[in-house]
Amino acid sequence: MQPRNMSMSGVVDLAAVKAAGEAKAKAEQARADAARQGGTPAVSPSALVIDVDEAGFERDVLQRSTEVPVVIDFWAEWCQPCKQLSPVLERLATEYSGRFVLAKIDVDANQLLMQQFGVQGIPAVFAVVAGQALPLFQGAAPEAQIRQTLDQLVQVAEERFGLTGIAVDGEAVPGEQPAAPVQPAGPYDALLEAAVQALDAGDFAGAVQAYKNVLVDDPTNSEATLGLAQAELLGRVGGLDAQAVRTAAADDPSDVRAQLEAADLDLVGGHVEDAFGRLVETVRRTAGDDRNTARLRLLELFEVVGADDPRVVKARGALARVLF
Structure with a gap:
C-alpha cells in the first residue's frame, strides 16, 4: 500500500508558526528549567514506546x-x-527524546479504537495533541517523510498548544526497570482530617489546599484526589445563582x-447523567480551546463520581465517540 499523506495544514496555519529551530530551542530550555525546578521527573527511554488498549486509552x-x-x-x-x-517509529521516538510518545495499538485486539479513528487500512498513523486527534499518514512511508511529519x-504542539514534551533520563538503559520510588512521607491522617473539617465549615479553598498538600508528597493518594475534585466542585458552585445559570444555559447552548x-x-x-450528557454535547458542538475546556471539566467530574461508576464508564464511551 502506498503511503497517503494527510496534511495538518488545516489544524493550524504553519505559515504563522515560528521556525522549527527556534521552537526546539525553546522546548529544550523549558525542559531544562522544569528539571531544575523539581518538575515532572525524567522518564526512561523505554517509556517513550507503549502498548495501548481500549481500557487504558483515556x-x-x-x-x-x-x-x-x-x-x-x-x-x-x-x-x-x-x-x-513500526521499528522506524520506535527508533525515532527514542531519537526525538521526549518530544512525542509512541502508542502502539493492535487493531485485532482493539477494533473499537480502530473504528473510532476511522482507520481504513494499516499501518495507519495518527497523533493526539491536547485531546485532539490528527491524521498523519497511512502506509509504510519513507523515513524522510516520517521525519518531516514528526517535525511538523x-x-x-509547541507553538499552538504549548506542549514542550517530557524529560528523558539519558543515562537510563532502554528496557531497564526504573528504581523503586521513594516512599512518600506519611501518614496523612491529620491533613485529610483538616480537609474534611474545612469542607464541613464551608471553607472550600482551605480544603483544596489541604488536599493539595497531601498530593504534593503522594500524587497517587486516591482519598486526596477524590476530595480535591469534590472541594473544587463545591467551591465553583458556592456563589452561583442556579436559576440564572440554568436560564443562560438553556437560552444559549453555545455559551x-x-x-x-x-x-x-x-x-x-x-x-x-444530565451533567455528563450536557458536557459530552458541549464537547461535540465546540472546537479548539472551548472543546478542551469542556473535555477537561468532564474529566474532573468523572473524578468526583469515581472511575468504576457505570455512569462514568458510559460517559467515557460517549466522549470517545464524540472526539474520534
Whole structure:
C-alpha cells in the first residue's frame, strides 16, 4: 500500500508558526528549567514506546496528550508493512527524546479504537495533541517523510498548544526497570482530617489546599484526589445563582461557561447523567480551546463520581465517540 499523506495544514496555519529551530530551542530550555525546578521527573527511554488498549486509552493517550504529543501506530501481527514501519517509529521516538510518545495499538485486539479513528487500512498513523486527534499518514512511508511529519507535529504542539514534551533520563538503559520510588512521607491522617473539617465549615479553598498538600508528597493518594475534585466542585458552585445559570444555559447552548456551570449544578444536585450528557454535547458542538475546556471539566467530574461508576464508564464511551 502506498503511503497517503494527510496534511495538518488545516489544524493550524504553519505559515504563522515560528521556525522549527527556534521552537526546539525553546522546548529544550523549558525542559531544562522544569528539571531544575523539581518538575515532572525524567522518564526512561523505554517509556517513550507503549502498548495501548481500549481500557487504558483515556489514561495512556488522552490524558498524556495534555503534556506531550502522542503518536498512534495502528498495526497487526499479520501486516507486513507494519513490520517495516513500526521499528522506524520506535527508533525515532527514542531519537526525538521526549518530544512525542509512541502508542502502539493492535487493531485485532482493539477494533473499537480502530473504528473510532476511522482507520481504513494499516499501518495507519495518527497523533493526539491536547485531546485532539490528527491524521498523519497511512502506509509504510519513507523515513524522510516520517521525519518531516514528526517535525511538523512537534512544531504545532509547541507553538499552538504549548506542549514542550517530557524529560528523558539519558543515562537510563532502554528496557531497564526504573528504581523503586521513594516512599512518600506519611501518614496523612491529620491533613485529610483538616480537609474534611474545612469542607464541613464551608471553607472550600482551605480544603483544596489541604488536599493539595497531601498530593504534593503522594500524587497517587486516591482519598486526596477524590476530595480535591469534590472541594473544587463545591467551591465553583458556592456563589452561583442556579436559576440564572440554568436560564443562560438553556437560552444559549453555545455559551460554554454556562454549560460548565450548569453541569456542576447538575452533579451537585444528584443529576449525574444530565451533567455528563450536557458536557459530552458541549464537547461535540465546540472546537479548539472551548472543546478542551469542556473535555477537561468532564474529566474532573468523572473524578468526583469515581472511575468504576457505570455512569462514568458510559460517559467515557460517549466522549470517545464524540472526539474520534
